[in-house]
Amino acid sequence: MKEYNIVITGVGGQGILTAANILGWAALRAGYKVRVGEIHGMSQRFGSVIAYVRFGEEVYGAMVPEGKADVILSFEPVEALRYINYLKKGGLVFTNARPIPPVQVSMGIARYPSLEEIKRIVEEDFGGRFLAFDAEKLAIEAGHVVTTNVVLIGALTQTPGFPLSEDHVRDVIKLNVPPKAVEINMRAFDLGVKTCERTCLLFNFPWVFDCP
Amino acid sequence: MVKVTDIVLWDKPGERVLLLGNQAIVRGALEGNIAVFAAYPGTPSSEVTDTMAAVAKRAGVYMEYSTNEKVAFETALSASWAGLRAMTAMKHVGLNVAMDSFMTVSYMGVNGGFIVMVADDPSMWSSQNEQDTRAIGKFANIPVLEPSSVQEAKDIVKYGFEISEKYGQMVILRTTTRSSHMRGDVVLGELPEEIKQGKRKFGEFKKNPERYVDIPAFQRKKHLWLLETIEKYRKEFESSPFNWIEGDGKVGIIAPGLSYAYVKEALAWLGMENIRILKLGTPFPVPYALLEKFFDGLEKVLIVEELEPVVEEQVKLWAYDNDVRIPIHGKDLVPRVYEMTTRRAVEAIAKFLGVSTPIKFEEIDEKYKKVQEIVPPRPPSLCPACPHRNTFFAIRKAAGPKAIYPSDIGCYTLGVLPPLKTVDTTIAMGGSIGIAHGLSIALNGALSEEQRKTGKEKKVIVATIGDSTFFHTGLPALANAIYNRSNVLIVVMDNLVTAMTGDQPNPGTGETPHGEGRRILIEEVAAAMGADFVAVVDPYDIKATYETIKKALEVEGVSVVVSRRACALYRIGQLRREGKQWPIYQVNEEKCTGCKVCINAYGCPAIYWDAEKKKARVDPLMCWGCGGCAQVCPFGAFEKVREGEL
Numbered sequence: 001m002k003e004y005n006i007v008i009t010g011v012g013g014q015g016i017l018t019a020a021n022i023l024g025w026a027a028l029r030a031g032y033k034v035r036v037g038e039i040h041g042m043s044q045r046f047g048s049v050i051a052y053v054r055f056g057e058e059v060y061g062a063m064v065p066e067g068k069a070d071v072i073l074s075f076e077p078v079e080a081l082r083y084i085n086y087l088k089k090g091g092l093v094f095t096n097a098r099p100i101p102p103v104q105v106s107m108g109i110a111r112y113p114s115l116e117e118i119k120r121i122v123e124e125d126f127g128g129r130f131l132a133f134d135a136e137k138l139a140i141e142a143g144h145v146v147t148t149n150v151v152l153i154g155a156l157t158q159t160p161g162f163p164l165s166e167d168h169v170r171d172v173i174k175l176n177v178p179p180k181a182v183e184i185n186m187r188a189f190d191l192g193v194k195t196c197e198r199t200c201l202l203f204n205f206p207w208v209f210d211c212p
Numbered sequence: 213m214v215k216v217t218d219i220v221l222w223d224k225p226g227e228r229v230l231l232l233g234n235q236a237i238v239r240g241a242l243e244g245n246i247a248v249f250a251a252y253p254g255t256p257s258s259e260v261t262d263t264m265a266a267v268a269k270r271a272g273v274y275m276e277y278s279t280n281e282k283v284a285f286e287t288a289l290s291a292s293w294a295g296l297r298a299m300t301a302m303k304h305v306g307l308n309v310a311m312d313s314f315m316t317v318s319y320m321g322v323n324g325g326f327i328v329m330v331a332d333d334p335s336m337w338s339s340q341n342e343q344d345t346r347a348i349g350k351f352a353n354i355p356v357l358e359p360s361s362v363q364e365a366k367d368i369v370k371y372g373f374e375i376s377e378k379y380g381q382m383v384i385l386r387t388t389t390r391s392s393h394m395r396g397d398v399v400l401g402e403l404p405e406e407i408k409q410g411k412r413k414f415g416e417f418k419k420n421p422e423r424y425v426d427i428p429a430f431q432r433k434k435h436l437w438l439l440e441t442i443e444k445y446r447k448e449f450e451s452s453p454f455n456w457i458e459g460d461g462k463v464g465i466i467a468p469g470l471s472y473a474y475v476k477e478a479l480a481w482l483g484m485e486n487i488r489i490l491k492l493g494t495p496f497p498v499p500y501a502l503l504e505k506f507f508d509g510l511e512k513v514l515i516v517e518e519l520e521p522v523v524e525e526q527v528k529l530w531a532y533d534n535d536v537r538i539p540i541h542g543k544d545l546v547p548r549v550y551e552m553t554t555r556r557a558v559e560a561i562a563k564f565l566g567v568s569t570p571i572k573f574e575e576i577d578e579k580y581k582k583v584q585e586i587v588p589p590r591p592p593s594l595c596p597a598c599p600h601r602n603t604f605f606a607i608r609k610a611a612g613p614k615a616i617y618p619s620d621i622g623c624y625t626l627g628v629l630p631p632l633k634t635v636d637t638t639i640a641m642g643g644s645i646g647i648a649h650g651l652s653i654a655l656n657g658a659l660s661e662e663q664r665k666t667g668k669e670k671k672v673i674v675a676t677i678g679d680s681t682f683f684h685t686g687l688p689a690l691a692n693a694i695y696n697r698s699n700v701l702i703v704v705m706d707n708l709v710t711a712m713t714g715d716q717p718n719p720g721t722g723e724t725p726h727g728e729g730r731r732i733l734i735e736e737v738a739a740a741m742g743a744d745f746v747a748v749v750d751p752y753d754i755k756a757t758y759e760t761i762k763k764a765l766e767v768e769g770v771s772v773v774v775s776r777r778a779c780a781l782y783r784i785g786q787l788r789r790e791g792k793q794w795p796i797y798q799v800n801e802e803k804c805t806g807c808k809v810c811i812n813a814y815g816c817p818a819i820y821w822d823a824e825k826k827k828a829r830v831d832p833l834m835c836w837g838c839g840g841c842a843q844v845c846p847f848g849a850f851e852k853v854r855e856g857e858l
Binding site for chain 2: 020024025028033034035038039040047048059063065066078085101102103107108113125126136145176
């Protein structure tokens with residue numbers, strides 16, 4: 001595989017950098033060259049956050065170039081749209097379905113687009129595929145809402161063409177979380193895997209699927 | 213669980229690991245047998261310091277969070293003068309603070325290898341400007357090293373120590389946000405015995421006033437030494453392992469630092485071969501002999517560099533002096549502002565070679581522009597339960613919209629955004645007090661002046677500054693304001709850590725990474741300096757904070773109110789680790805009238821608007837339980853519903 005590009009987006013505090021780090025380590029263990037790009041500092045304070053994970057035979061820069069993302073993994077629906085320019089034709093937008101409305105929306109000075117609108121833009125304007133599910137609900141089911149990122153990573157491993165094995169990723173998560181949190185995180189990972197598995201293997205998925 | 217700090221200390225030469233650029237720099241410093249490290253945190257350099265703090269004790273390195281960059285520079289410098297390897301780290305604007313010492317020390321040289329690590333922030337992800345530190349290296353005649361990958365970020369530190377010692381001069385290690393905050397694969401090298409054993413190293417200072425005292429008579433000679441030394445580095449860099457020429461052809465590209473990564477990627481994407489590349493890990497001084505070899509037989513050259521044309525100017529000067537008359541492109545094709553990207557490299561190279569780009573970026577731009585019209589903005593905001601929100605709310609209520617609000621560098625700069633709008637100026641660390649004083653003099657006159665007492669309406673000026681910033685550069689400004697009889701209120705927003713850069717301790721925290729330090733209380737400092745009014749408030753009690761500020765505003769002279777409450781992000785992190793809980797607030801729908809005060813005046817990100825019911829709602833996953841909403845709601849609609857996290 002020459003290169004695989006993942007853009008991870010969401011709201012500061014959702015565990016985006018942790019997710020990027022986990023995927024980066026998994027790619028390293030799979031023997032690839034790896035670059036992970038992150039934004040730190042003030043931007044993390046409940047603002048929009050983007051991270052990049054790139055791996056393959058030869059990768060250099062830490063940022064995914066526009067039009068080159070195989071996957072946009074979004075922790076919040078509208079954040080997928082904010083970085084949609086990174087998506088390559090035929091790429092996948094894979095998002096947590098639960099919105100976090102920005103303060104500006106609450107103040108009534110901005111509008112929050114519907115999931116249907118986001119899907120239409122991804123598919124029609126950018127020639128991408130769109131998939132959404134309530135990862136947060138599964139994380140709470142697993143035992144803690146902070147595992148939303150791990151649910152999403154678990155689901156991601158089941159998407160068609162994803163080059164890292166489930167076990168590589170699982171091992172890295174085990175190594176990267178505190179011992180007492182391993183169990184909850186594994187549960188979250190498995191829930192993500194299960195939820196996405198069948199639907200994605202067939203790749204004939206309904207665009208929003210219900211969680212079991 | 214494998215902590216990154218363990219990895220940084222791993223005695224496993226040859227092991228391939230994933231490290232953040234800043235962590236790799238620390239590993240490099242350990243491999244290079246560093247003895248002393250001192251820094252003030254500043255994004256994007258902070259993780260260098262934090263990682264060092266986490267490993268210092270085990271590695272036998274002395275490290276400290278200094279109060280500002282100048283002090284940090286002097287601390288590390290002294291260690292070098294005592295013969296030890298030393299390093300300081302800062303962000304680009306931090307070098308401005310250290311500049312006074314930096315520019316003079318360049319004449320004096322160093323003994324133990326001394327690296328000044330400076331992280332630039334092209335695109336200003338979390339900075340007030342986008343300085344190019346390479347230009348400062350050139351200005352100061354100090355050599356600049358710049359890595360092109362995380363691996364190089366590690367390796368170049370050891371190299372930096374070696375060449376610093378070889379010529380007795382400090383060396384700048386310049387990174388950018390991207391290279392500091394990029395994770396990449398790194399092969400670990402050998403750690404020296406002293407680091408493995410965690411043996412603290414001590415040096416010796418040999419007196420030599422002619423060298424270490426900067427009176428003009430001594431310094432005049434040493435300016436010559438500085439210029440001779442930089443030419444030695446130019447020669448040294450001809451054979452630097454971080455500089456090389458690769459590929460062949462009639463056209464050439466020069467790529468310093470991380471731009472090399474973008475150029476490689478761009479050429480692969482364009483499918484271009486037969487291009488000669490000069491990869492530069494030493495953007496200043498550019499080694500002439502390498503230029504000679506590189507230019508040999510070339511028909512045209514492009515310099516792809518981020519920000520200022522630092523390499524371009526050196527190359528063009530060299531070409532003119534050496535009668536090289538081929539087209540040399542640079543900033544005519546590569547933007548001079550914001551961050552370098554693969555796209556920018558692709559576009560510049562495509563233009564340079566007269567070929568088309570592999571994808572039509574303009575098409576993406578056009579579609580993207582339309583999308584952005586429907587994407588709501590999501591700027592960073594003060595966290596839920598942030599004590600600053602309450603302080604700003606109380607200040608604005610007490611001083612009103614007509615008051616002038618100079619503020620400072622820190623999380624609280626976000627008070628500029630609606631709905632708080634309690635920040636009218638910020639320039640640099642500690643600047644709020646200086647600006648407040650200046651405005652007070654300009655608008656009201658000094659207290660001692662007769663004019664001030666002529667009954668002219670007094671302009672209210674309320675400066676805000678954080679605790680760490682207060683100790684950084686607020687202190688001299690406060691002394692100045694008090695001494696010169698200013699008429700201002702200074703609110704020190706003391707959240708007990710340096711929050712914006714990642715919760716580092718400061719004198720107000722008291723604790724150091726190695727245990728107890730001596731805590732300095734801001735109110736005691738202000739009182740000792742002679743402030744006319746000093747008080748401490750808890751911003752979680754908005755009413756009491758408001759009343760104290762009201763009282764302080766009636767005082768003629770310099771008032772200092774310390775608004776003290778731990779950073780919410782820091783506190784919640786601690787509670788989580790301890791498995792403890794906190795209260796969560798909810799909206800009682802019967803009491804909520806939909807007046808939106810909580811949203812339009814208070815603006816906590818945990819509160820959102822239920823458009824269907826026309827009521828405010830609290831996201832229980834985001835509420836960190838300060839209870840501010842309950843205090844600002846005129847109808848008592850916010851109620852504490854439970855202890856704990858979901």
